[in-house]
Amino acid sequence: MAHTHSLEIRVRYHETDQMGRFYNARVLEWFEAGRTELLRDRGMSYAQIEQRGILLPMTESHVLFQNPARYDDALRLNTAVTFAGKARLRFDVTIEHLDAIPVARGHTIHAIVDPAGKPVRPPTWVRQLIEPAGDGN
Amino acid sequence: MAHTHSLEIRVRYHETDQMGRFYNARVLEWFEAGRTELLRDRGMSYAQIEQRGILLPMTESHVLFQNPARYDDALRLNTAVTFAGKARLRFDVTIEHLDAIPVARGHTIHAIVDPAGKPVRPPTWVRQLIEPAGDGN
Amino acid sequence: MAHTHSLEIRVRYHETDQMGRFYNARVLEWFEAGRTELLRDRGMSYAQIEQRGILLPMTESHVLFQNPARYDDALRLNTAVTFAGKARLRFDVTIEHLDAIPVARGHTIHAIVDPAGKPVRPPTWVRQLIEPAGDGN
């Protein structure tokens, strides 16, 4: 994925469970951090996107858990974004140890809606954020 | 405490950490469940209170951790509420195993504010909720 | 699903986010509550299963988010379990408002492993828990 954004995180104690690994639901919280930092890196934070009246509620998530990660392990999140139809975004994420051993991978789908929750055609500034000029050429 | 409300909960797997006990911050989430069910039992849910324009943001919390509790342990929360000055509420909570071994105890203080965050004198319906007629006699 | 287990939960304040709905990752925590109570209802708690040396780490999750649910909404979780191959379990879950409006649906896959993380053939007592005698006839 050419335009993948990378983010390094650490497994926090409160993210572990009694199996001694990160708890499964934490992956969806990490996916959020990946989306947030990808968008900021593209030039507009998700906070700014919401302030402009565009919300991106999740409509679907899929996660494969590949290998454990333990407390304080440093992990790399790689996040990419594409359009999934006209009014939906898809984020693909891989999480790996710094030595590239895979931890989890998955994707999430997000509706593009206004503050009332109504799906909207993404405005130009959203399109440019997701598909920067020259992307894919 | 005469007007204590009791609620039974179970420690969930996602609330444990690698020490094999519940994680410390979960207690503040359990305190919330205790407040919510106490108020519902008094006759008005916190959801309804917010809809009437009164919010109760936390301004202080204090917790003593007394004994561990493990995954799937059934625990009893005992919650009581009083006024702490004119525009603040105080909730006192004890958490114990069903055989009365103490797990944690503490209290939280909450401002009484309007949706803009401004402290307000509690209206009569709030006073009656917190200090039901005949209370303390 | 003939042997579906039902559990009623409430959306807690700490499970909401600034969109005013439950946060997406909470669904995986609710799925856990559904699995736990289904197994207890079958006659053995997941805590007891772990004590007998069988762990069920999640290997895959899929969730469709259908409709919002808000703070203090009462929701019904319906959970069913089947074998997915020889050493894996599959839990199917639907979450709905009490008036049957769907909130989310999905499934999770779990490996059946020993405490060292090695996949094991499910012992008879596990098979009987998942496929009670007479099931499916």
Added chain:
Amino acid sequence: MAHTHSLEIRVRYHETDQMGRFYNARVLEWFEAGRTELLRDRGMSYAQIEQRGILLPMTESHVLFQNPARYDDALRLNTAVTFAGKARLRFDVTIEHLDAIPVARGHTIHAIVDPAGKPVRPPTWVRQLIEPAGDGN
């Protein structure tokens, strides 16, 4: 506090609630990040401390909530550690916006125990970690 450790974090979406601010229990999770990074900065991670057989379960927490912080706000955590008696540690934490507006402050007390949960006199390597040579002179 001379030996305060600073850490910058951001409020994540999953840490907000429907009031549009971070949820109160998140502060205890942030306190954990502060402790972890302070100890790593001193030369030994908390993961290593646990591997050496010393655990630090929380026995008390106190938090004052001073001002709201919203999604994606960057916050500074300042953490300091001292002994609180012979077998206990105390961490003092302040959280503030980058322009120094205070968000929350508090402290936590931790027992120093072995893996069986028995309080132990802190070994020399723990004392040196908490009170580096020359500290306080």
